Amino acid sequence: MNESATGSGAHLRQINRTDRLKAWSRHHRQLFRSTLITLLNQPGALLITWLVIGIALSLPILLSLALREISEADTRQVIQPAMSVYLSVPSESETAQALLKRLRASSAVGEVRLITEQAALAEFSSLAGFGDVLNAFSENPLPGIIEVVPRERDGAGIKLLAQQIAGQDGVDQVSFDAAWLERLSAILGILERVLYALGVLFSGAVILIIGNTLRLTIENQRGEIEITKLFGGSDSFVQRPFIYRGFWLGFGGALLAFFIIQSSLLYLSGPVERLAQSYRSNFALEALNFGESIGLFALGALLGILGSWVSVWRYLKQIQPK
Amino acid sequence: MLVFDHVSKRYPNGYDALSDVSFTVEAGAFVFLTGPSGAGKSTLLKMINGVERSSRGQVHVAGQNISRLPARKIPGLRQGIGVVFQNHQLLFDRRVYDNVALPLFIAGMKPAEIGRRVRAALSKVGLTGREGDWPETLSGGEQQRVGIARAVVHRPPILLADEPTGNLDPDLSREIMSLFLQFSQLGVTVLIATHDLELVESMPARRLQLQDGRIRAE
Ligand SMILES: Nc1ncnc2c1ncn2[C@@H]1O[C@H](COP(=O)(O)OP(=O)(O)OP(=O)(O)O)[C@@H](O)[C@H]1O
Ligand SMILES: [Mg+2]
Numbered sequence: 001m002n003e004s005a006t007g008s009g010a011h012l013r014q015i016n017r018t019d020r021l022k023a024w025s026r027h028h029r030q031l032f033r034s035t036l037i038t039l040l041n042q043p044g045a046l047l048i049t050w051l052v053i054g055i056a057l058s059l060p061i062l063l064s065l066a067l068r069e070i071s072e073a074d075t076r077q078v079i080q081p082a083m084s085v086y087l088s089v090p091s092e093s094e095t096a097q098a099l100l101k102r103l104r105a106s107s108a109v110g111e112v113r114l115i116t117e118q119a120a121l122a123e124f125s126s127l128a129g130f131g132d133v134l135n136a137f138s139e140n141p142l143p144g145i146i147e148v149v150p151r152e153r154d155g156a157g158i159k160l161l162a163q164q165i166a167g168q169d170g171v172d173q174v175s176f177d178a179a180w181l182e183r184l185s186a187i188l189g190i191l192e193r194v195l196y197a198l199g200v201l202f203s204g205a206v207i208l209i210i211g212n213t214l215r216l217t218i219e220n221q222r223g224e225i226e227i228t229k230l231f232g233g234s235d236s237f238v239q240r241p242f243i244y245r246g247f248w249l250g251f252g253g254a255l256l257a258f259f260i261i262q263s264s265l266l267y268l269s270g271p272v273e274r275l276a277q278s279y280r281s282n283f284a285l286e287a288l289n290f291g292e293s294i295g296l297f298a299l300g301a302l303l304g305i306l307g308s309w310v311s312v313w314r315y316l317k318q319i320q321p322k
Numbered sequence: 323m324l325v326f327d328h329v330s331k332r333y334p335n336g337y338d339a340l341s342d343v344s345f346t347v348e349a350g351a352f353v354f355l356t357g358p359s360g361a362g363k364s365t366l367l368k369m370i371n372g373v374e375r376s377s378r379g380q381v382h383v384a385g386q387n388i389s390r391l392p393a394r395k396i397p398g399l400r401q402g403i404g405v406v407f408q409n410h411q412l413l414f415d416r417r418v419y420d421n422v423a424l425p426l427f428i429a430g431m432k433p434a435e436i437g438r439r440v441r442a443a444l445s446k447v448g449l450t451g452r453e454g455d456w457p458e459t460l461s462g463g464e465q466q467r468v469g470i471a472r473a474v475v476h477r478p479p480i481l482l483a484d485e486p487t488g489n490l491d492p493d494l495s496r497e498i499m500s501l502f503l504q505f506s507q508l509g510v511t512v513l514i515a516t517h518d519l520e521l522v523e524s525m526p527a528r529r530l531q532l533q534d535g536r537i538r539a540e
Contacts, residue, residue: 019430020430022430023429023430023431024430026430026432027430223411223413224413224416227413227424228424228428229397229400230371230373230400230405230407231400231401231405231424231425231428231472232397232398232399232400232401232402232403232425232428232429233397233428234394234397235397237397237428320373321373322373
């Protein structure tokens with residue numbers, strides 16, 4: 001560190017560039033730790049701020065995770081159940097077997113599964129309450145069913161396939177709700193937009209929360225800020241601790257959001273899996289993976305820094321020693 | 323080191339605190355600024371470290387015309403000026419050590435170097451070993467001396483003091499003044515505003531007398 005140019009020269013104080021850079025990076029390193037320690041000294045207030053930020057971050061993310069799972073290609077079958085082809089002939093008959101073969105060979109068809117009369121009966125009786133109803137029949141009243149999963153994703157294309165199959169020998173009827181699918185994909189489109197809007201709104205809320213928290217802190221430290229400026233602390237020097245505080249608030253909030261999201265998914269996973277199994281799907285709500293978690297933390301930290309920057313800068317400039 | 327060139331200061335409410343003030347202070351000089359309450363002593367000191375700006379005229383500090391200094395250069399100016407200001411008390415939520423270390427911290431000094439300098443400054447004002455205390459637990463005079471340690475710890479070329487002996491008994495006042503005198507002998511330019519005429523007269527120093535915002539006598 002250079003000594004002051006006492007009593008001489010045109011400048012009061014000359015510090016060379018390397019020293020200034022060293023001092024600058026030292027200040028950053030110190031603040032990284034010290035701001036966290038200061039925040040942790042008021043654990044109650046900190047926890048509440050973190051929780052508010054955590055909830056604000058986790059809501060849109062949870063919704064988008066659910067939406068992603070629903071609209072993801074390989075889980076489409078959940079909302080796009082296989083069409084059920086009810087047979088008018090016994091499933092062992094030549095006609096039925098020929099139909100099965102044709103369907104398997106068709107390029108428009110992804111998966112084909114035969115549910116024989118016996119299998120249908122067994123499945124039906126396993127559903128609560130229906131066992132007794134079926135016992136009233138002397139013979140099996142259920143037809144054989146071929147389940148067909150179309151390759152086509154598009155509602156109109158699936159409808160066409162259903163009509164084609166319905167016209168074939170040995171087919172009683174094909175049940176498939178095409179309108180439902182179309183409506184659903186429209187709803188998904190809307191939901192996606194709603195989610196974007198929510199994401200933007202909640203991010204804005206996080207920025208405001210952090211900005212407001214920091215403003216209160218500044219108000220409490222007015223005297224310290226004035227004296228620091230009186231002794232030559234620049235605006236950015238005075239602002240730096242608040243940037244780090246914003247960083248910690250956002251980062252900690254994201255950490256809490258991470259736990260909120262993972263535990264919510266854990267809480268939901270049981271019921272969701274049962275629902276998916278009833279559709280014979282392996283749909284599952286997946287937890288945040290490594291990259292996504294890092295992304296979440298980065299988002300929190302970024303919003304914190306942004307919140308600090310946006311709200312603190314002009315405010316700090318106004319505080320001047322008197 | 324300090325040049326006031328026909329400087330006037332009008333506060334936003336229209337009050338003329340300084341009118342056409344001109345004087346020069348050489349580097350290493352020791353100058354008292356006297357005058358009755360409301361004469362403009364504090365205003366004059368605040369114009370040297372850029373807390374107030376002149377309405378007319380130029381203020382030069384160490385060769386820089388600070389009336390024209392852009393805002394981003396004010397911090398650099400202030401880092402070279404130690405201040406003991408009437409209304410700038412200590413930070414009561416910080417220990418003595420952190421209060422005194424503030425200018426060094428702003429300058430970005432290494433922690434070990436900061437520790438050495440803080441202890442040296444505290445021993446100069448007679449507060450050896452008190453760095454761990456809270457300002458609250460010190461007497462008024464001790465607090466004042468912590469303020470003085472803070473003002474000189476970074477060895478600034480200029481030292482401004484506004485009523486630095488306000489809370490001190492005569493012996494301690496004399497001691498503090500001789501401390502300021504020592505600084506000026508080391509080359510520090512010292513400017514002290516005070517009411518304590520008895521003390522002023524007992525010291526071999528130049529005297530600027532203000533009245534109603536004008537320099538009445540040298
Ligand atoms: N911010 C301000 N706005 C308006 N008038 C002010 C302001 N600061 C000071 N004044 C006025 O300027 C005049 C000079 O004030 P200043 O504080 O410089 O006097 P002083 O010589 O330091 O007095 P004291 O010995 O009482 O400290 C006073 O009349 C005061 O009322
Ligand atoms: Mg005054």
